[in-house]
Amino acid sequence: MVTQPIRVVVIDDTALVRDLLGVQLGVLGYAPTVAEDGESGLALVRAAPPDLVLCDLRMPGMDGLAVLKVLREEFPRLPVVVMSGAGLLNDAINALKLGAWDYVEKPFTEMGLRHAIDHAVEKARLLEENRLYRTHLEEVNRKLAGSYSLLAQDEDAGRQIQFHLLPRNHLKFGPFEFSRDLAPSAYLSGDFLDAFALDAHRFAFYIADVSGHGVSSALVTVMLRAFMQRELEGFVRRNDDLIVSPARLLEKLNDELLGEALEKHLTIFYGVIDSSQDSLVYANAGHFPWPLLFDGERSVTLEMPAAPIGLFLHSQYKETRLALPQRMVLAAFSDGLLEVLPHDALPAKLAFLAKLFGRLDVTVEDAARELGLKEAVHLPDDVAMFLIKRGDAHG
Numbered sequence: 051m052v053t054q055p056i057r058v059v060v061i062d063d064t065a066l067v068r069d070l071l072g073v074q075l076g077v078l079g080y081a082p083t084v085a086e087d088g089e090s091g092l093a094l095v096r097a098a099p100p101d102l103v104l105c106d107l108r109m110p111g112m113d114g115l116a117v118l119k120v121l122r123e124e125f126p127r128l129p130v131v132v133m134s135g136a137g138l139l140n141d142a143i144n145a146l147k148l149g150a151w152d153y154v155e156k157p158f159t160e161m162g163l164r165h166a167i168d169h170a171v172e173k174a175r176l177l178e179e180n181r182l183y184r185t186h187l188e189e190v191n192r193k194l195a196g197s198y199s200l201l202a203q204d205e206d207a208g209r210q211i212q213f214h215l216l217p218r219n220h221l222k223f224g225p226f227e228f229s230r231d232l233a234p235s236a237y238l239s240g241d242f243l244d245a246f247a248l249d250a251h252r253f254a255f256y257i258a259d260v261s262g263h264g265v266s267s268a269l270v271t272v273m274l275r276a277f278m279q280r281e282l283e284g285f286v287r288r289n290d291d292l293i294v295s296p297a298r299l300l301e302k303l304n305d306e307l308l309g310e311a312l313e314k315h316l317t318i319f320y321g322v323i324d325s326s327q328d329s330l331v332y333a334n335a336g337h338f339p340w341p342l343l344f345d346g347e348r349s350v351t352l353e354m355p356a357a358p359i360g361l362f363l364h365s366q367y368k369e370t371r372l373a374l375p376q377r378m379v380l381a382a383f384s385d386g387l388l389e390v391l392p393h394d395a396l397p398a399k400l401a402f403l404a405k406l407f408g409r410l411d412v413t414v415e416d417a418a419r420e421l422g423l424k425e426a427v428h429l430p431d432d433v434a435m436f437l438i439k440r441g442d443a444h445g
Contacts, residue, residue, distance in 0.1 A: 056101045129171060162283055217245050224250075257318070257319050297369035334356055346410055
């Protein structure tokens, strides 16, 4: 079966940007249609709804935020990626609060543009599948019982927000595979994880846990992802090496979070794997439980105590470099996992985790089932985890 190209409507008031995007999107395999302002862009969408809209934020007349409001009302499930050359965090937050699915900065890189479009389209597909599944369940309940119970609104909202910016599952980076799972709590929280390519041989990953619950915690995850995207673009465009230097990256993140005065802090484990060097370099800002590295024979705890991000001015972090074995499983998880374990004492919980993730054939799906996360309701805290596997550890 022939796969149809992803149809993209581009809305930008600058003719040169429209022309360049049209050519670049065509080269990347998409089917672009361009509009010079918000009104004509909305007309294109209404005439033939595309798979995605790529819209500039700063335009005369009807700006990108106004376009977002209309699209959210008329096409609530249509992915919209906003773009701006301003580089302001407030742009990203305001656009995401109004319904944008992602945010990219000008000038674009091929990798950044493709990542934003593919991520948004894939998320739209998964949300549509989830919507159809919920509709089917509601119909079954009506037929069996004559009535049905609505899903709890806070749980549903929490799940959608937490999955809004997550990377695709089972990502491949050369010989490595990144897989993840996140079971949200009954309250809107701030667990987050991500993985992304840096170049042909290197990729970065992290797992973070924001303090507290509620909208403010969720917004910190938005800030965190925007921060990482900005540093990634700086690396690609200007060869700024901060994103490949975990300790310095966390120090800058600490300063930025304190500068936002959000009265929030977060723990984060951040690492970079270089497949050409068989190496891992990482730093940790207060994240616990510590990740585990299993080489087929024994597990090593990547222990590195440090202060969380956003607590103290001028915090400094240590960096560790490890040689990676040919067969390996790197497992990382949030502290919400400790709360679902039946053991009373912390040493017993950590020993259980070392055993659970200390095997080459472990998968996040099997671990979630063994921990009962798929059937759990009203979790006290988010439970996030990821695995990075190589060699015989695949599959």
